[in-house]
Amino acid sequence: MRKKIISYGSRAFPKTMVYYAYKILTNPQQKKIRPNESEILDKAVKQQVRFGRFNIQLYKWGIASNELILLVHGWEGHSGNFADIIKRLVLEGYCVLAFDGPSHGYSTKGQTNLLEFSDLIIQIIESHRPKKIISHSFGAVVTTYALSRGQHLEIDKYVMITTPDSFLERIKYISSQVGIEENAQHALIRKLERELKTNIKSIAVSEFAKNMSVKNALILHGRNDKIIPLKQARIVNENCLCSELEIIENTGHYKILTEVAVMDRIVKFLNNSKDDQ
Numbered sequence: 001m002r003k004k005i006i007s008y009g010s011r012a013f014p015k016t017m018v019y020y021a022y023k024i025l026t027n028p029q030q031k032k033i034r035p036n037e038s039e040i041l042d043k044a045v046k047q048q049v050r051f052g053r054f055n056i057q058l059y060k061w062g063i064a065s066n067e068l069i070l071l072v073h074g075w076e077g078h079s080g081n082f083a084d085i086i087k088r089l090v091l092e093g094y095c096v097l098a099f100d101g102p103s104h105g106y107s108t109k110g111q112t113n114l115l116e117f118s119d120l121i122i123q124i125i126e127s128h129r130p131k132k133i134i135s136h137s138f139g140a141v142v143t144t145y146a147l148s149r150g151q152h153l154e155i156d157k158y159v160m161i162t163t164p165d166s167f168l169e170r171i172k173y174i175s176s177q178v179g180i181e182e183n184a185q186h187a188l189i190r191k192l193e194r195e196l197k198t199n200i201k202s203i204a205v206s207e208f209a210k211n212m213s214v215k216n217a218l219i220l221h222g223r224n225d226k227i228i229p230l231k232q233a234r235i236v237n238e239n240c241l242c243s244e245l246e247i248i249e250n251t252g253h254y255k256i257l258t259e260v261a262v263m264d265r266i267v268k269f270l271n272n273s274k275d276d277q
Contacts (some may be wrong), residue, residue, distance in 0.1 A: 002097060002215060011103040012053060014246045015074055017180055017181075017184040017187045018184050018187045018191060019051060019170065019178075021174065021175060021180050021184065021185075021186060022191060022194055023111075024174055025113075025170075025171070025188075025192070026111045026112060027070040027103065027111055027112075028076040028103050028104055028112070029074055029076050030109075030117075031076055031078075033076075033080055033105075033147045035076065035081070036080075036083050036084075036182075037078070037083050038080065038255040040080060040082075040086055040087065041059060041079065041080050041084070042057035042060050042084040043060070043061065044059075045059070045060045045128040046058065046097075047060070050119050051102065051119075051123060052102075052116070053108070053110065054060065054102045054103070054107055054108040054110065054112075055107060055108045056099055056101075056107045056108075056120060057079075057105060057106040057107045058099045058124075058174070059079050059094045059096075059097070059098045059099065060088070060095065060096065061086055061095070061265075062088075062090040062093075062095040062096055063093075063095055064095055064195055066094055067093075067095065067131070067132070068094070068095045068096075068097055068128060068129075068130040068131070068132070069094050069095070069096050069097065069132045069133070069270070070097050070098070070125065070128070070133045071090055071096075071098040071131040071133075071134050071135075071220065072095070072096055072099075072101075072121065072133065072136070072139035072143050073084060073096070073098070073101065073104070073136055073137075073139055074135075074136045074137030074138040074139045074205070075138035076104070076136065077101070077136065077137070077138075077139075078100050078104050078106075079099060079105060080105070081254070081257060082098060082134070082136070084257065084259060084263065085134065085263060085266070086098070086257045088263045088273060089267075092267050092270075092271070094270075095123075095132060095134075095168045096143075097128055098122070098171050099124060100247070101142075102116055102117060102120060103240070104186075111199040113192075113195065113196065114138075114141055114142050114145060114167070114196075114203070115145075115196050116136045118143075118149070118263035119146075120142055121146040122146045122149070122150045122153065125146070125150070125153045125158065126150075126153070127233075130177075130249060131154075131155060131156040131157070132155070132156060132158070132161070132270055133155055133157075133158045133268065134158075134161065135158075135159070135163075136155055136161045136162060136257060136274075137161075137162050137227070137228065138164065138170075138171060139206050140160045140162075140163035140164065140236075141163075141167065141203075141205055142165060144205045144212060145160075145203070145208050147208070147213065148207075148208040148211040149180045149210055150212075151176055151211060151212070151213045153213060154215075155213065155214045155215070156215050156216065157169075157217075157218075157269065157270050158212075158216070158217040158218070159214070159218045159219075159220065159266050159270070160212045160217065160218070160220070160233075160236070160243075160268060161220050161256055161257065161262070161266075162220070162221050162222065162225055162256060163205055163219055163228070163232065163233050163236050164205065164220065164228045164232050165205050165235045165236050166201075166203070166206075166232070167200060167204065167205050167233040168189070168200050168201055168203070168204075168230070168266055170212070171185065171192075171200070172187065174183065175188070193264070205236045206235045206236045206238070206239035206240070209239050209243070210239055212240075214242050215242060216242055216243075216269075217240055217242050217243035218247045218265075218266070219233050219237050219240075219243055219244070219246070220248055220256065220262055220265065220266070221233035221245065221246075221247060221248065222245050222248050222252060222253065222255075222256050223248065223249055224252075225252065225253050225254065225256075226252065227253040228253065230247065233245060246265065248261075248273055
């Protein structure tokens with residue numbers, strides 16, 4: 001019933017529905033932090049840094065002098081989503097750095113967008129200089145966008161755990177989920193293009209990946225991921241000259257973050273040279 005009402009509203013009051021859809025796209029929902037996620041966050045060395053109008057929560061685990069790995073969570077996620085991976089990386093002798101993006105986790109709340117999120121990643125990389133990065137889901141969009149705009153940000157190893165490709169697909173997905181009709185979708189796209197000062201069709205990981213200073217990348221994607229179809233990861237892999245794609249069986253969009261076999265593969269990739277993999 002709610003979807004039908006929104007569908008009707010898209011036709012009768014398109015401007016109102018554009019505002020509604022825009023709020024969904026720029027105001028991430030706050031999801032409950034699970035006990036295991038809270039536990040790993042409590043063990044971190046915490047720091048807050050100022051970024052525009054936001055206070056950004058940073059976390060660090062492991063011995064500070066060890067090799068640094070940066071983790072980038074997805075939209076409506078937070079650093080605690082990587083709980084199992086963090087534990088494993090610390091055991092492997094890495095120092096792990098993570099942060100809650102603008103309006104995510106324990107960072108300041110407020111309207112945000114992928115450009116702002118990406119600008120923050122540039123700031124963090126320039127400040128902490130990690131050579132290895134792991135992202136999950138939408139984290140690949142903002143990370144590749146940051147790396148394509150800052151080609152001085154040289155990365156040795158980059159792991160994308162599930163990756164979307166086109167931001168336009170994200171808009172269409174949200175619109176279909178809530179019942180926003182095509183005319184309102186077009187108006188929403190125009191509004192976003194004015195704000196981001198770019199063509200929405202150009203916002204795609206497969207395009208950003210062509211301009212990154214990354215030596216080796218690994219894409220891990222579930223065959224039956226219900227949130228991001230495997231075909232999007234295939235497109236990214238086809239356009240990223242430094243990447244390889246591995247398809248993971250019997251896992252989900254979030255469950256993939258807890259799979260021991262996935263963590264084994266990540267550690268092997270991070271530790272070995274390309275020729276050894």
